[in-house]
Amino acid sequence: MIPKTTFRAAFLAGLALSPLALHAQGIEFGPSLPLGDGSVRAYAETGADGAATRIGIEMTEAAVASLGHDMVFVTVPLPEAALDAGYDHVSLDWMPHGHAPGDLFGVPHFDVHFYLFSEAERLAIDPADPRFMEKAGNRPSAELMPPNFVPPPELDPIPAMGEHWVDATDPVFAGQPFEAVMIYGAWDGEMIFVEPMVTRDLLASRRGFGGSVGQPARVAEAVALPNAWSVSFDAERGVHVVSIDALEARVPGDGAGSPETN
Template identity: 25%
Template sequence: MSGRTFTRRLLVPIAGAVVLAGVITVPNAFSDDGAAGPPQVVCEVAASAADNTGTTRSLPPDEAAALVENTRSYRGACVEYGPPVALGDGELRVLGGVTRGRPTVIGLSLTSATLRNLPGTMSDGQRCFDVNGDGTIGDMECAGGHQRDLQLPRNLTGLSTSAFRYVMVNWNVMGHGPPAVYTEPHFDIHFYLRSPAEVDAIRLGPCGNVVHCDDFATGRVPVPAEYNPADYGDYGFVQGKMGNHLVDKTSDEWNGGVFDRTFVYGSYNGEITYMEPMVSKAWIEGLATGATEPGCHPIKQPQQWQVAGWYPTEYCGFYRPNRDEYVISLAEFREATA
């Protein structure tokens, strides 16, 4: 990860966050320097709690550290979790944080069990089409990946200031194209700005990555320059029941580096439709072992957003050992006007 920048930030904002110049700003609370220092905010979750519910508390640093060490509590204000969906030996959930009616974090939560016994086949068969018309469907006639659709937690559902509608996760044990770029086993984490019905309406067919030829053309309608994120381009990576993939070819994996994490934007019919951290399984596991530096990475932004609202400017990766919880999240939301 040499040559990459990251910032150590809280996964979730603490209580008392303020809004300055259209940014939800939160103090740093990583310090565990004994009893000295200002109070720290912790989401207190009892050791015996069977679920993720907790209570936000402000405590002296030593008490905050002890609470995190001895219970399932975590630093920052409490977030809400969406319903679980099974994968591997564990499950996936979406978590969301809201401060003063504004989104502050949206992320994917998983445990070590989720990373065990993951599907080992190229595809789950959800995106297949008889491309050659021979009456059978072979492996090469299926888009790769094992898909899980996840609902948002209640605090984000219907929140007018949030653009996100649901999260689609794809596990790719064999990676995917382009060749020699994204071939590591990895997760595609799509934070969709469109409803499941709109995404599912992108038909399967023989063009692009198993997509209907008319929808392939619609997928490649250019995003107007002012709405297109800096350095991102359309290279024809349109997929049925998903959309187009806009990639940043200044990223390490396109310039001699090895893929472990990157950020993709999705589009369809000239509009940005999703934001996608793409992270390798090894990168996630490294958050627990120390091989991966935890923290946040900048998301390149468009000059302007097509729809007004609050949008993330960073994506983050953390591991909470007391909860055996990995989180890949979007954070540092800024307000945008259309």
């Protein structure tokens, strides 16, 4: 078993050498969309077999620097390789005042949701649904979530998002300032998104950040889930990159994922 700290150090060393194309055979991009005074687009790195090994978004420096005091929500289309990996779209949310719990996440940051189901299904997570709280209470088995990820202590469904599960071992819950964390989403018994959250201050610093994440014991649907995640800056192209990395193809009945990150 490789300790998380060792995995993170090795992974970030790789990012320093190649922020976008770490071990990639090819890169596919989605369409570029306006964001503030700049733009955002999604991408997927692929291996020799054409399968996605890394999926992320890149935001231009001008985009990140220009966003103001109003919340911004952008649905970012994914390229074909990311769709084949089981993802549907990215919901990029700019939270200029942070969000609850304010003592943890009350600073300006981006929520980068990689959704596993359609935008229509996401928007149907609506308090107007008479089964809204019932669906929130139908939490998935812990086996369908990575190790150490736990739901809110009380039902806390967010419209058009779902419930947010957090890594109970993340240093932010031991008092370390929030710079970036990994979150998983759930709704009506299923995992529905993978979400790095990253502060604008971290992006502005241009520092690399990230780490490993364990695999669930099992999956309900075929999907490629990350063994790592990262935040980086590509100085040559002037873009901030937020990604889920080292994707591992999973199918129902395959058992636990890679042992080195569990």
